[in-house]
Every structure is written in structure tokens, then in C-alpha cells.
Amino acid sequence: MDLSEVPVSAHPQSPLSPADQTLIDGVLAGQRRALAKTITLVESTRRDHQERAQQVLSALLPHTGRAIRVGISGVPGAGKSTFIEALGNWLLDHGHRLAVLAVDPSSSVSGGSILGDKTRMELLSQREEAFIRPSPSAGSLGGVAEKTREAMLACEAAGFDVIIVETVGVGQSETTVAGMVDIFCLLQLPNAGDDLQAIKKGIVEIADLVVINKADIDPRATAVVRAQWRNALHMLRPASPNWQPPVLTVSALKKEGMDEFWQAIEGYRNALTPTGEFEEKRRRQSLDWMWQLIDSGLRQNFRHHAGVKKSLPHLSQAVAAGQTTPAAAAHALLGYLNPES
């Protein structure tokens, strides 16, 4: 079959079962239970569930894309959950519907989750217009992130117009989340010198907005840190000529600064929509995502190939012992995937 002639909307799998159709109808009607079930399906590692999840997501896809996707990152203790609770309640009071998802690299190690603790976001979690979902707890960060991306689409189809993806400032997770949201915000403590840490880790470059929390503790120190951050950001060439990442100060505990924060989010969208950059970023993210899936699929096929399984141990040994060059070993192993070449 020539795949180039397959209509892009057609799904080669079996037609939707009545149960999945009910799920789709429930999500489109904004039912939180149907949404939760869909995300559970998305997160399942069972092959038949995965197939169903892809069919359900394909049906939901035309109804996605209307939300604003906000990434919030910060070290443990920066005040992420307090901030999301304050912002979330503010947003709901202003007529929005909010979904909060998490990408948590520690959850795959400890089995815990940054959103797993029920006491977090207590008020928000009780409100009908909010949907809070902990991080999927299995698999590599890449796997977890993939599920979160798909969960995000399901939330959008369910009519949530603001999606917050929360992550802890550890390892790769920040870059991963920055690659799936419209605007990436760094939540910082008012500690002098933290900006240097962020610069070293290369995080400043991916921040579209910096928020210094806990301004209530020491307003003067907060002002100093704000100035430091502004300087640090000014030294960089901004990702867009139409957006200089602002530095805001807030107090999540006192619920102060939420309106300024939301103004900045809307300011970002308003600045980059007319220039086409907003949509372009999403297009690029979708293509990157496709390539990540292709890469991981190829890698998986490769590792499961019988010939690779057989030859990998002794070729690895030969490379480690300096008896074979890495290039020759890689060439021999890749040959299994493409025997005719």
C-alpha cells in the first residue's frame, strides 16, 4: 500500500468501539470522569490500550489547540503548588477552566509524584472547573512526558482553556516541558545568586517569564534579586525579537501578583500571535514530538531485533576492549535493521 495516498485523518485500525465512543462523547461534553478515564488509557502501557488511546486521541484532535499551555518550573520548595493553587483559584474566579498536569522525573524513581500529595492544591482540587492530574509514575522521563503531552490534548478537548504543566527544576525535565508549552515560566526564590545557577544550567535561555515568589518575606531582597534577573536576561538574545522575558515578583502565600502574572501570559500571546510566532512554535513542537516518537520507536525496534540481541553483547565488549571501532560495531548492528543495504 502506498502510504502517501492514505488520507491523514484515516486510521488504519478497527472502528471505534461503543465504549470508546462514549469516552470521546464524555470528554467533549467536559466530563471530568471521562477525561480521567481517557488519561488512564493514554498512560497504560498495554499494547491494546495504546491502540485504543491513539484512536480516541485522533477523534479528539480536531477539538484541541484552543487552550493556552503554561509551563511552571522551580526547585522543590520554590512554592509551585502554593502558586498554582493561588493562580488557579484566581483563574476560576475569572471564568477560566484549568487543568494541571505534572512532569516529574523523580516519580519514575521513587514512585511518588509532585502532585501525588493530596494536601497540595486543596481548594483547587475541590472545584468543578479544575482538573488536577498527578504525573504518570512509570517509565523514563521521555515516556512520562509523552503521556503528559497526550493528556494535555485530552484536557483541551474537554474544554479546559488553561493548561498548566508543572515540573521540578531537576535535570532534563525543564527542557522537556518547555518543548510542550506555549510559555515557560521559572518560579524562583528570592535568593541572590540563584540566577547564576540557572545560567549555568542553561535554563535562563528557555524562560519566557521569570517569577520571583515569596516577595512577602523580604521585599528589599526580592527587589535586588529581580534586578539581577533582569540583568541576566538582558545579556541574552531573546528567543523572539517581539518578547523580552519579564521578571515579576509575587507572593503565592498572600495571593498577590496573580493578575500581573496573568497579564504577562496574555501579553505573550498577544505579542506573538499577530507575527505568527505563536502558531509556529506549536507547529515546531508537534514536529519535534513526532521525531522523538520516531527516534524512540526505532530504538525500541532495534533493541528488540533478534540479531541485535545476539550480537550486541560481544560487539559491546569488543568496542570496550578496543578491538573494534565504535563506528564498525554500530555499522554492523544497524545492518540488522536494513539487511539489503
Ligand code: GDP
Ligand atoms: P513546591 O515544592 O515548589 O510545590 O513548594 P510549596 O508550594 O509546597 O511551598 C513550599 C513552602 O513555601 C510551603 O511551606 C509554603 O507555604 C511556602 N510558600 C509558598 N509560597 C510562599 C510565599 O509566597 N510566601 C511565603 N512566605 N511562603 C511561601
